[in-house]
Amino acid sequence: MKFRFPVLIIDEDFRSENTSGLGIRALAEAMEGEGAEVIGATSYGDLSQFAQQQSRASAFILSIDDEEFLTPDTEQSAIANLRDFIQEIRFKNNDIPIFLYGETRTSSHIPNDILRELHGFIHMFEDTPEFVARHILREARSYTDGLAPPFFRALVDYANDGSYSWHCPGHSGGVAFLKSPVGQMFHQFFGENMLRADVCNAVEELGQLLDHTGPVAASEHNAARIFNADHCFFVTNGTSTSNKMVWHSTVASGDIVVVDRNCHKSILHAIIMTGAVPVFLTPTRNNLGLIGPIPLDEFRPENIQKKIDANPFAREAQAKHPDRKPRILTITQSTYDGVVYNVEMLKELLDGRIDTLHFDEAWLPHAAFHHFYRNMHALGRDRPRCKEAMMFATHSTHKLLAGISQASQILVKESETQKLDRHIFNEAYLMHSSTSPQYAIIASCDVAAAMMEPPGGTALVEESIAEALNFRRAMRKVDAEWGDDWWFQVWGPDEIVDDGIGVQEDWILHPDDNWHGFGNLAAGFNMLDPIKATVVTPGLSVNGEFAETGIPASIVTRYLAEHGVVVEKTGLYSFFIMFTIGITKGRWNTLLSALQQFKDDYDKNLPMWKILPEFCQAFPSYEQTGLKNLCQQIHDAYKSHDIARVTTEMYLSPMQPAMKPSDAYAMMTHREIDRVEIDELEGRATAVLLTPYPPGIPLLIPGERFNETIVQYLQFAREFNNKLPGFHTDIHGLVEENVGGTRKYYVDCVR
Incomplete structure (x- = not known):
């Protein structure tokens, strides 16, 4: 298996016909003759963009004979660019080889803080291109050979070995799939390597989990x-x-x-x-x-x-x-x-x-x-x-x-x-x-x-924090430009730094802060992880006060999903996104653009058939309803039942245990249970986990009794689900049955 890690050359003369250009291209051809891939670039360009190449390259070769080195003034500027570039690389990668090369300049022209980061200094024309190529590639291969951690290295070696497999799984390295048309499709989709590496624990050279x-x-x-x-x-x-x-x-x-x-x-x-x-x-x-x-x-x-x-x-x-x-x-x-x-x-x-x-x-x-x-x-x-x-x-x-x-x-x-x-x-x-x-x-x-x-992991985390803060800053900029008009908010501290990632103290939850809504917290005990971003939709304040109009999050996230943006979790008036190490500027900018499109469609009250066609195919009763009107229907339902207060109080209400959870579960497995309608639940002990989505947190565990607040919430969910299908509240543990044409809801309780 050959991994693709090209050597990256940065030289403004790479495509020129002068002596320097001919020399560096001769070196590139010599490395290609040794089986390496070479990519040539003619300027440092954006430092951060080139630094991204550290994850894809096996070595960097940087020219120091370019035009900017010709005078004392420009030479200092060139040294500064070189230093910035190397620091950007080393911020993420301590090990990738970096070579400098030149015809007239030597290490005496380069400051020590740059020299100590180098793997070599090449003087063109003093050795043959072939010899220099082998020297560079020796370092490059040593670097790439050391990348794979122990198990992955062993798995790659095993998959490359070509041994016939007589053990499980039965597809035998993917061969079984090749004997069937649909298996061919599966094999082509997942590929040879994944299937060759799908082995059982009988392979001794891979160790034993x-x-x-x-x-x-x-x-x-x-x-x-x-x-x-x-x-x-x-x-x-x-x-x-x-x-x-x-x-x-x-x-x-x-x-x-x-x-x-x-x-x-x-x-x-x-x-x-x-x-x-x-x-x-x-x-x-x-x-x-x-x-x-x-x-x-x-x-x-x-x-x-x-x-x-x-x-x-x-x-x-x-x-x-x-x-x-x-x-x-x-x-x-x-x-x-x-x-x-x-x-x-x-x-x-x-x-x-x-x-x-x-x-x-x-x-x-x-x-x-x-x-x-x-x-x-x-x-x-x-x-x-x-x-x-x-x-x-x-x-x-x-x-x-x-x-x-x-x-x-x-x-x-x-x-x-x-x-x-x-x-x-x-x-x-x-x-x-x-x-x-x-x-x-x-x-x-x-x-x-x-x-x-480290340092790669540290850089990845810092990039995640930086992208999360850039998203938050961009959302605040949009809000400021809309002025008195409505826009989405991102839950978090009132003040964030204008640039960079700031410090931990910026995200500590202080006892006198109003933004978090959690009351009088202990000093220094908690912080908000900035990479976890909760987008708040209009209609409900952190204090539980409903506005006259509102935009429930369930409609926003359905809209986003039909526009190719899928979020992590949806609440009543909020949805949650995470800035993992895989998130890019393109992703969060796409989200922001989609929110702008939602605002435009909402303000125009466009019909649902036009903006959510897939949803309307499943629920045609909404086809002619305007987006703004539908938002208001759901908002009015939430407001009339004061559902923010109910959902908060039900999780904070004291839960009364009637028996050990394991004993209640045992009664369920022995079928010593009654299937009880919602209106009859108060005081009964559940035999199952009762888990509303959102937020997906168990509300009751086996052996705990239903109280008035929880029953009130379930009654709301029943009414809401019947009135607004497609936006139903999903509650794991709630059994739905059709009785005489009427949908009824039950929970299994211990006898």
């Missing part, structure tokens, strides 16, 4: 080093599984666990599977429906103890084992809307009070690579270990880094007194791992970690 040996072990060790952890374990079926592995390695039936109330449902599944007794910490929320942080006071041991005392099942568990601490704390770091916690403050409060601290950092794996996030993520360089508590961080490598779907990892930081028993941990790992892992996912975990090695 299940017992962490060979190249897999080397890659996990490499990733642990890069992420500042003592151990790293790759997971090929998502962070939902990573979370369950952590829990099953630490939690047993009857253990008290302390959990973020707005955690991912995989944590709630882990509670059910382990038979644990949960005590919940309740995050703040604002009336836009955005999830804020758990207040610092909630984490204080005395307040956790009060929650244990108030929960009959936790109280009973503690009475049986009064010497046991809560077994694990799991919090969502960051929240779904981008709020993160100061981990050092949590360690100071809870080290020695809870056995294991688990940070579900599915949405935060990038934070370890930039000082912007210092202390606001689990495992950082040069930060103290806990004295007693083991620390786990689980990462969705596929969400914010460059892993492919389901790529995840578990990171472990041991305490001063507690070491990880890898054998015990691996029992839990095996419980949730397939014996046929997808090797492309393992390779993407390996490569995603290697990509974050």
Whole structure:
């Protein structure tokens, strides 16, 4: 397999017929004769654009004999350009070879800070082009040969080996697909390399994911080093599984666990599977429906103890084992809307009070690579270990880094007194791992970690922050130009820096800030990750006040989807986008342009058939309705039910446990349940997770009772879904049945 990494030459004489041009083209031809690809450019141009080529090139060759070097004045300017260019390259890549060449100038003309970044200085015509070409290509190949991390390197070597496969999978390196017309289509779409690399765990030279040996072990060790952890374990079926592995390695039936109330449902599944007794910490929320942080006071041991005392099942568990601490704390770091916690403050409060601290950092794996996030993520360089508590961080490598779907990892930081028993941990790992892992996912975990090695990873994160702030600045510029007319807002601090990325302090949530709507927060405890951007649509304030007119986000995101822009999450009057390391200027400018188009179509009240034809094919009753009119219909429905208040209060309302979650789930599996209509739910205990979308956060877990506010919300959802099909509120756990031509809604409750 040949990877394409050309040598990039920058020389203004590259296409000239003078001596310099003839010489550099002779060198280029000699390198091509050695099998290399060469690309010639005639000026540095935009520094950042050329610096992007560091990810595609195997070496740079830069001329210092161009016209700007001819006089003392222009020479200084040329040196400055050269320095800027090299610094831009080194900001992202410490290792790519950089050569200077010239006919008259030597290293004596070049300052030391530039010389130390070079791999060589070439004097034209002193050696043959062929000799110089081999010298350059030796360095270039040494560089590219060292790029691949351990597992990916082994997988490439295996796929290139040409061995006949007698093991699973049955397509045998893609051969089976070639025997069928539709298989041919599949083979052509995914390609030879992916299918040759799709192998089973019988291939000894690739190592073994299940017992962490060979190249897999080397890659996990490499990733642990890069992420500042003592151990790293790759997971090929998502962070939902990573979370369950952590829990099953630490939690047993009857253990008290302390959990973020707005955690991912995989944590709630882990509670059910382990038979644990949960005590919940309740995050703040604002009336836009955005999830804020758990207040610092909630984490204080005395307040956790009060929650244990108030929960009959936790109280009973503690009475049986009064010497046991809560077994694990799991919090969502960051929240779904981008709020993160100061981990050092949590360690100071809870080290020695809870056995294991688990940070579900599915949405935060990038934070370890930039000082912007210092202390606001689990495992950082040069930060103290806990004295007693083991620390786990689980990462969705596929969400914010460059892993492919389901790529995840578990990171472990041991305490001063507690070491990880890898054998015990691996029992839990095996419980949730397939014996046929997808090797492309393992390779993407390996490569995603290697990509974050500083300085490259630091540069990638800084670019993400910079693009996010550029988007926010562009949205504010549009708003200013519209004046008193309406426009979309981006949720965040009132003031942001005019240029660059600023500092962490710019994004700290202060107790006296009005913009976040989370009330009196502890100083220095939380910040908003600027790469998580929530776009707020008109109609609802952060204080929960409805305007006379409004534009619900569900219509905006449907409009965007039909115009090729798909967002991450949609709320009542907000939608969420992320500036990952893969986001480009073109993408966010396309989003901004699409929002401008929406505004124009809304102001003209164009009919739905014209602007959302695909939607109207599915729901023809809206064809003649104007966009502005439809927005107002949905807005009036929200306003009449005061739905912002209801959705906020239902998540903040106290939940009453009727039984352990595992016991309620057991009753469901034994069919000891009643299917109860919405109007009869108050006081009944659910047997299932009840999860409204948006925001996709479980509202009730098995064994908890319905209260009046939750029933009120479900009644609204029933009425809204019947009145405005196509914009329905999706609630997992709500059963829809057609009874005599009428749609009815039920929830399975324990008897």
